[in-house]
Structure formats: C-alpha cells, structure tokens
Amino acid sequence: VPDEYLRTWIGSSTPDRIMIGGRDLAADVMGNMTLTQLAFLLLTRHAPTPGQTRMLDAVLVSLADHGLTPSALAARLTYTGAPESVQGAVAAGLLGAGSVFLGPAGDTALFLAEAIGSAGDRPDLAALAVRLVTARRRAGQRIPGIGHPVHKDADPRTARLYALAAEEGLLGPHLELLGHVADAHDRQAGRHLPVNGAGAAGAALVDVGVPPGSVRGFVLIGRTAGLVAHLAEEQAEPIGMPLWLEAERRSSPE
Amino acid sequence: VPDEYLRTWIGSSTPDRIMIGGRDLAADVMGNMTLTQLAFLLLTRHAPTPGQTRMLDAVLVSLADHGLTPSALAARLTYTGAPESVQGAVAAGLLGAGSVFLGPAGDTALFLAEAIGSAGDRPDLAALAVRLVTARRRAGQRIPGIGHPVHKDADPRTARLYALAAEEGLLGPHLELLGHVADAHDRQAGRHLPVNGAGAAGAALVDVGVPPGSVRGFVLIGRTAGLVAHLAEEQAEPIGMPLWLEAERRSSPE
Amino acid sequence: VPDEYLRTWIGSSTPDRIMIGGRDLAADVMGNMTLTQLAFLLLTRHAPTPGQTRMLDAVLVSLADHGLTPSALAARLTYTGAPESVQGAVAAGLLGAGSVFLGPAGDTALFLAEAIGSAGDRPDLAALAVRLVTARRRAGQRIPGIGHPVHKDADPRTARLYALAAEEGLLGPHLELLGHVADAHDRQAGRHLPVNGAGAAGAALVDVGVPPGSVRGFVLIGRTAGLVAHLAEEQAEPIGMPLWLEAERRSSPE
C-alpha cells in the first residue's frame, strides 16, 4: 500500500464540501469557532472549553508584539526591498523567532513537561524544582523560562497569566513547577530572575492541553498578527528605507 | 530631528509595562481580547464589534487550511530537513501564499475597493460590475475573485460568508459588487465561474473594515494556524521523508 | 503514465554514482568546474566558454554585496533571534531581493529581451530605444535598468561590465539596447539617469546566454555569498542586538 502515507487528518475537500478538523468547514466551523479555537482543535483533536479558549487567546495576544524587535525590524526591512510580496516579509519576521526570541516559550514547555513526565505520580513540585535548578546550574546550563533583558524585576505578562489561569481553574502543574523553579533559582543564585512572559506562556499552554512539542509552533500564530500590523504601518510610515540610509551614513568612512 | 522615523504605534515596553495598540497589554488586552480582535485593532486602531469579530474569525478559519496543498507540502518537506527550526517550516509554507494561492483574497479586495473608490457616490453596483468585466475581458485579463480549480460549480465557503455577513448586518458594497461581477462574467462569457472563497473573504474583510492593502497580510494569520497543525502532524506521521523516497524512486532511471 | 511528471534533468543519484547536469559529479564536475560554471550549465544545458565564465563571475561579484543594505540588516537581525539556524538568516536576507533591490536585474533582462524579441530581424536598436522610452514615459511607467539612489551620476559597476563584455566579445544587443535606452531617456527627460549596476548585470547575463526568465534567480547566487559573509561577521561583531536596543530606546516615550 505505497500510497497510504500521503494523507492528513487536518483538512480535505471535494467539489462541494470542505472538511477541517473532522468538521464541515462551512456548516460547522465558519461562524461558530474563532481562529484560536480552530488552532487548538487542529492540534489536539478536540475543541477548547470557554476557559481554555480564554487562556489560549491570552497567551497569543501576550506574544503578538513587543515593539521594534529584531523580528519586526527584519520584516520591515524585507518589505522595503520586496513590497509586492508581503508573505516574504512576514516569513522573514517569523524566521527570527528561534532560540533567543519566542522559541523559549516552546523550550520551557518541553523542559517542564519532560521533568514532570519523568517524576512519577504526584511529584513534590517544589522539590523537583530544586533538583532541576541544581542540575542545570551544575552543568552550567541556562534555566528556561526565567530572566528577561528588559523586564528585570517582573515581566508584566507573567502575573496576569497566573491570575487568569487561577480564575479559569487552569493553573496546573507546569505553571506551578515554573514558579518553583524561579524561586529555587533565586535562593540558589542569590539574585532575582523573574518568570518571563515567554516561559509563563509555554507553561500555560501545556496546562491548557497544547502538546509540549507544538508550543513553539503555536505561538507563531500570535506573532504573525503582530508582524502583519507592522507591515501595514510600514506601508504608511516607512522605517526600512530611512534606517538603510542612516546605516549607510553611519557605516561610511568620512 | 533625525530620530523621529524610528517609532511605532503598535507596541512598546518599559521595564514594568507593555503597551500594545494603545492599551496596557497585561491589564486590558490579556483575558479581554481574542487574537483576532487584537489583529483588527492593530490594523484599524479600533476594536471590532461582536459582529465584526464573528466575520473576521469566519474569514480566518475559512482560509486556514485546504488539505495537502503546495503550501502545506512545502512546510512539511522543510521540516524534514530542519526539524529543529519549526519557524523555518512555517515560513516556507507562508512563502507559497502568493499570486496563485491565498494572494487572490488581497487582490480581490484591492480590485473591488479601487473600483468603488473611483465610482463616485452611491454607484449602481450592477452596472459597475458590467463595466469592470467588459474592460478586463477586452484586455485579456483575469477577473479577481471568481473561479476555482476544485470547486467548479460553487465554493462552499462563499454562500456561508454571504449569509453570515447578512446576519451580522455587514453585507456591504464589496461583497455586493463581487456578486454582480460573477453574474456579469457568466452572462458575458456564457459559462459559469463561482465566486471563490478567497475572493469572498477579501470582499468581506473590506466590508468589515480591514484596509484593502492589508488584506493580503491579514489572511496569513489564518494560514499560519493551518501550517502549525500540519507540522504537528508531520512530527507524528511524516509525509516529507517518504515523499522524498518516492520522488527519488520515480525520478530515477531504471 | 501518471508518474512521468516527477522527474528532473538537473540531478539524480544511485548508490554509487551522482549525476548533475548530465555529467558524473565526482569524475567530471568536481575539480573541473567552478560553481559559476555549473550554475550556467544547469540553466542552459551547456558549459560556458572562458569568456562567458569571466562575465558570469563579474556579474555575480558585482551584486554580492552593497554594505549594510536592508537585505543584509534583515539577515543580521534574524540571526540575532535564531543563531542556531543560519539558513533562516540567509533566507531572510534573500527575501528582500524583490522588486526594489536586485529584482531590477531580472526585470531589465525581461524588458530588453521582450523588446528585442518582438522587433524583428536586425532591429535599429537606437530607434527601438526611443520608442520604448517614449511609450514608458507616456504610460507613466518607470524604465528598468536606469537610475540609482546613491550612484546618481554613474554606477561604477556599469562601465566595468561594458568594458569586460567588449574585451570578451560578448557586448551583445541587450547591453547595447540598454545604453541607447539611457541615452533616449536623458534626451527626452532633460536630466541624467545612469545605467545602474543591476540593469547592466541583467543585460550582460542575457547577452552571455542566461535565459531572461532565469536572471532574477541567477543573481541570488551572488547575493547568498554576501549574506553568508555578513552572518559570519555578525557572529564576531554583532549589529542586531545593539540595533534593537537603540531602536527600543529611540522609539520609547520618555
């Protein structure tokens, strides 16, 4: 049966019907589900509850934009050279969402999920956090999910995500463990690193039910929204061209 | 004042506060707005009504996925070679959203908006459609928004978008004109081309208030959600690697 | 025969042999052809002469880099966020090679080739240039291949490409027509626009034998070399991170 690998559960179409996530797109999805709900359905094969939906949107809006980041600047500079190809400029912006920016959401999700997955039934999360931090520090490795170059004391997104999760009854073991990890770090290192917004987002998504290995992809949906807005603004008020001229001037010999 | 070009309305942050779209991200956006609502806010500088939100989501979910399209296959094949870099695979998928796929949503939006913009006050949309179709056919140009390789008779997304727009009181001149354009084409050409889902999506977005020049970017948000799902599925049930081996085998000399 | 579309002339491999461009890669290509020669072979199905090779390399090095351009900056800023994925940073840099930067090489190639192709046998190129410029100016369209934001009087690459082409006996109708086009523009407009380096490159490539429709792709090979160098330099002397911090500072409210 050489053909059988070429298939997908996600979507299909016949001349008069389009299916998505096992549902009729026109009849059951359009008008009834938000994009956020559909994204969760496609990743988990079941629709989110209202509480889960609220958390998913809170995470996505929290990571949509952070001003003139390297990612937003790259998208805008790409638009400068190829304004006919807005998909290329969005793609350029997403390409910077790697190990340094945005990727840490997924890295934190995997770090926490692996730790909990191998800790047996009903683990003591505070003790687990101490062990994790000790091991990482001994190995000279960074601890995912804590620290931020701008929000050095507290990342304003973090407290809000924990509060929303508590409100919706979705403050689960991953958010909890991440809090203990930050505490353990502070005690062991003798200096404060806050839980950052990306880390809290990754932990919250796993607690809501997003598979840890899909977190890094999921958060790109939010970032795409931010990049699209930057490109609309770039059309009206360009940064790319004057930034080039300034770089040209500053980098030129007298 | 050489610095003044380097700024954005979209987002900014200080150590203890993040602003997005003129609002406090943690206090006012997280928990209170969906990603779809935020995307509209960032493009138009005002939040959508519930009816507008329902239309925006209907459009985004309608364009999120269409099965094993070239775009989904490109994303999956890219993941095969660089699984550590999911942002690269999503970017590869978006790069195929150009003049042939997905781009037509934005092209239809611009086509309709320009026609209406230069037609004066309260134009007769049926007569305008006849003029547009006549001119395009004479010039040997394609008419944006009609025809589909699979949905030859009717695109199931189209009727649903028109019905939802009517329900929400948002069936405006762009959707109306597009319907007249399809009718005029059928009469002049003597054969049927339906309003396609991308075209109806583009018209609906302009009627809802998305700037025509931002439609091509806006729909990428929906497609990102579909691509992220394809990559999660690719992790579990790979298509890329067996497709390579099949292509290798079929393209090799005996 | 449903399988027959899935094949390529470019390359193939069996367990003990790799073919490329109809030749044995290990025995006949490695050690005997440069990358530039192979690129021409793959596009035209015959190997270039020494004179053609010299022109191809002259074009590729002429477009490899132009300092801190939007394309180089986008690549560097992408590297800042995803240093583990150098292919993503190179891709981001290439994505800005569109209608504004680098793309004009291919646009000029197509413009000249179409004009010559429809002008009949042994056309008077000076007269053809006058007609082309007149038509473009009447239609309010830009004329491909002339004008440059920095090199306002003369682009230093242009004279060198014409001289090299003359030396190698490869100064053909496309370079010649482009010169006439610039002259006709200056006379008609009453102001000087030089033949720019991208335009001369596009014309030279067609005279050498690169298919006009492949020029836009061919020049990307040169740009990739420049981007790879920028990323090596970015590793050692970062621009992306300090540029972000400066943008952050300058775009923040007091």
Added chain:
Amino acid sequence: VPDEYLRTWIGSSTPDRIMIGGRDLAADVMGNMTLTQLAFLLLTRHAPTPGQTRMLDAVLVSLADHGLTPSALAARLTYTGAPESVQGAVAAGLLGAGSVFLGPAGDTALFLAEAIGSAGDRPDLAALAVRLVTARRRAGQRIPGIGHPVHKDADPRTARLYALAAEEGLLGPHLELLGHVADAHDRQAGRHLPVNGAGAAGAALVDVGVPPGSVRGFVLIGRTAGLVAHLAEEQAEPIGMPLWLEAERRSSPE
C-alpha cells in the same frame, strides 16, 4: 560613541566607488575574481590560492544538488503558489538545509575542529578518533560526517574530495581525522558507515581555511545554485501543480 557598532568590513559605497572586502569592486574584483574566490575573501580576509580555489569549488559543486530532494521539492511547490517571487521559492528551499540535510557539513566541521583544538600540539589523530568515537557511542550520540541513506557503501563525492585535496597539498588534519573516525566507528560497531559527502565537504573546507563556524553558511552558496536551476526547470516543466493534484487525489476519501 554610540554609533560605532553600525559598521561592516564587507562592503561600502560612495557615489562613485564601491568597496568590497577591502578592494575596489569595479577596478580590482570584477573581471579578476570568481564568486567562489570572493566568498572566501569575505570570510577570511585574504584571497585563496589556486589550489584553495579548486577545493572550494569542488565542495560547492558537490553540494549544489542531489535531485528531487525535500529542499528542491519545497522550492518548486513554493514557486507554484508565488511564481512572481522567485526569491521566496529559493528561500523556501534553503530553509530545509538544517540539521538533517546539508547542515551536517557544518556540524562535522565544528566537531572535528573542536576535537583538534583541544587535543594539544601534534595530536595522534588515529588515537584521537578512537576516543571521540568511544565517547559518542557511550553517550548514545550520532557521529557527525559518516553514514548516508542512499550511498550506503561509499559516497562517490568522498574519495574525489580526498584525492583532490591530496593533489593540491591540502589534505590537512580535519580530513585526516574524519577518515580515522570512520575507521574507528567501523571497528567498534562491527559494521560499515562511509564518510559522507557533506562530512568530507565540511572537513575539506576547514582544511582549506574556512572558519568552522562559517561552514554551515558557506555551503548554502552551492545549494542556491542548484535551487535556481530547479526553479528554471519548474517554469518549463512544472512538478508542483501535478504533485498537488496527485496528493489531493491520494489523500481524499473515496
């Protein structure tokens, strides 16, 4: 001096002169250097000897193409949706050059260079190889540079690269160590894995003088040439569209 980070050694331009790699582009580079030579100059700040140039080209052509790989297919499928944006299709193809394909050239370069760098003066390379293989196997880690899914017995590029390096007097410690590593693996594992073409390429580049951290970028120049050829062929003999239709048909329910 807040401005000083915004500068580059690679290139700069004034209205009448363009510098690249410390040389005058028009006077000294065009007509005198190949693209391959310029790429080496930009990475190492000195021009390659004829022997080094021959090795660099041998490596670049050896990695330019390998038939209908995932990378070539992704580029072609992207072109299907956005034929107006060839840079997007090339970028999509490059994005698959990650940890699985092509990336191993750079990974092997770093593996060998780090091993040699920490082995002291005039190390016994055969003994070093035994230690490296033992350590990797104990840790359950893959050994970079050996094994290939198609070329199971011997990769035809490998013997050719070693022979060329010997011919040019450039068979240095990295190529030598890689050979010992393959031998040590075969003895320890009791089964044969050949030095693969990517691994030999990475080792050869370091022996020629390319900085190990730049190898992963450098090989992308060769791959760009292959992708550009695939896209020219795709224009004339499309694979993307029929592949979509076949995928659609095979993935559809009866």
